[in-house]
Amino acid sequence: MTSTLFRGGTVLDGTGSPPAEGDVYVVDGRVAQVGTGLDVDAEEVVECAGSTVLPGLFDCHVHFMFEQPDLMRVLQTPFSLPFFQAVHRMRATLGTGVTWVRDAGGADLGVAEAVRRGLTPGPRMQIALTMLSQTGGHGDDWHVCGAELGLLPSHPGVPSAVVDGPAEMRRKVRELVRAGADVIKVATSGGVLSPLSNPRHGHFRDDELEALVTEASAAGLHVMAHAQAAEGIKTAVRGGVRSVEHGIYLDEEAIGLMLEHGTWLVPTLSAPRAVLAQAEAGAAISDRVLEKARMVAEVHDDSFRRAVEAGVRVAMGTDSGVGVHGTNLEEVRLMADLGLGAQAAWEATTRSAAELLGVEEDFGTLEPGKVADVVVLDGAHDDLDGLRGRVRSVHQGGVRVVAREGDAPR
Secondary structure, eight states, rough: EEEEEEEEEEEOOOOOOEEEEEEEEEEETEEEEEEESSSOOSSSSEEOOEEEEEEEEEEEETTTSSSSSHHHHHHHHHHHHHHHHHHHHHHHHHHHEEEEEEEEESSSSHHHHHTTSSSOOOOOEEESSEEOTTTTSSSSOOTTTOOOSSOOOOOTTTTBBBOOHHHHHHHHHHHHHHHOOOSSEESSBBBSSSSSSSSSSSSSSHHHHHHHHHHHHHOOOOOOEEEEHHHHHHHHHHHSSSSEEETTTOOOHHHHHHHHHTTTEOOHHHHHHHHHHHHHHTTOOOOOHHHHHHHHHHHHHHHHHHHHHHOOOOOOOOOOOTBBBTTTHHHHHHHHIIOOOOHHHHHTTTTHHHHHHTTTTTTSSSTTTTOOOOOEEESOOTTTGGGGGEEEEEEEEEEEEEEETTTTOO
16 A cells, blocks of 8 residues: 655645645545544655645646747658657646646647556646648648648648538548547637638538537547637537637627537637747747737637636636647636636636546545545645746656656656
């Protein structure tokens, strides 16, 4: 038997209970007790005075296979190099306390299996492989010069993703299931980083989405929708997707539909900010993409505020890869500042995210019987400044995988 006692910290267990001073006792990789002054004989004691003890954190929208995208850099990058870079990005993400992610495009089954088999440290992972897109949509890499060049090339582990019509959609979902997808991603609107698509235009028709959701459901998989345009959001929700990613142009009808259908919002508030920051730093970003980033930044925050006020369910997601991996916790501060408040923002990053990913039976809260993914964070839970540098230790299944910055995970 192995055992660890996290002693004397402020426990924010993710259940909705207010933070309280206490201990967390872990036995053989699962939470055994949570309480105050636990009288147990533990093999290891982690002193947590002055710290907040949290469940392992979730990021429901990452892209490990790229970072701060730049097409000129893509042209100069050997095909296999991003797989090795992904190792460092996964370690950086784990170092922020994120023990679970949903890779929303790029990582293939081999990347996920490398973590699952213990070949490299990293968060537990669900993978989408790629994003289904209509011709001319957010996932279509055609440029006006006639070239096709994207951030994520197709290869045997990641099928091409441009589809039109219900029949093509049905076949492509089956290909993704065959290739190891844990979730199916579709673009029901244009986006910012694609060459030509418009974030205000909805994509795909109801019959195409019906074929997608039917096939995904038959395989026991949920669907996530890149949906920025109001009409694209409504099409996705009516079609039965589980989560709307970004949700930039939410109107009152779209919010009402999300409430009616119980659809989750993964806001990725960090993403437009990351694009604008790269432009300010001199990155080679096209005028068209920069124009779109500025356009969506003006309305994104307001849409999120209105969704929160209405009671839409929120799960944390950053779109890391658009920005820098390892800065994930900035999203917690943004969600809190834009209406959730600190405790609800942490819950969106723990329990709620676990529910979205369908793993809430074992993860997302610190309760007896749950897998002991534990994060020790210096300071109070409602102090959201400098979170990245305040992660003291990260534990997966009761095993310490990250210690103070500079210490290698084991």
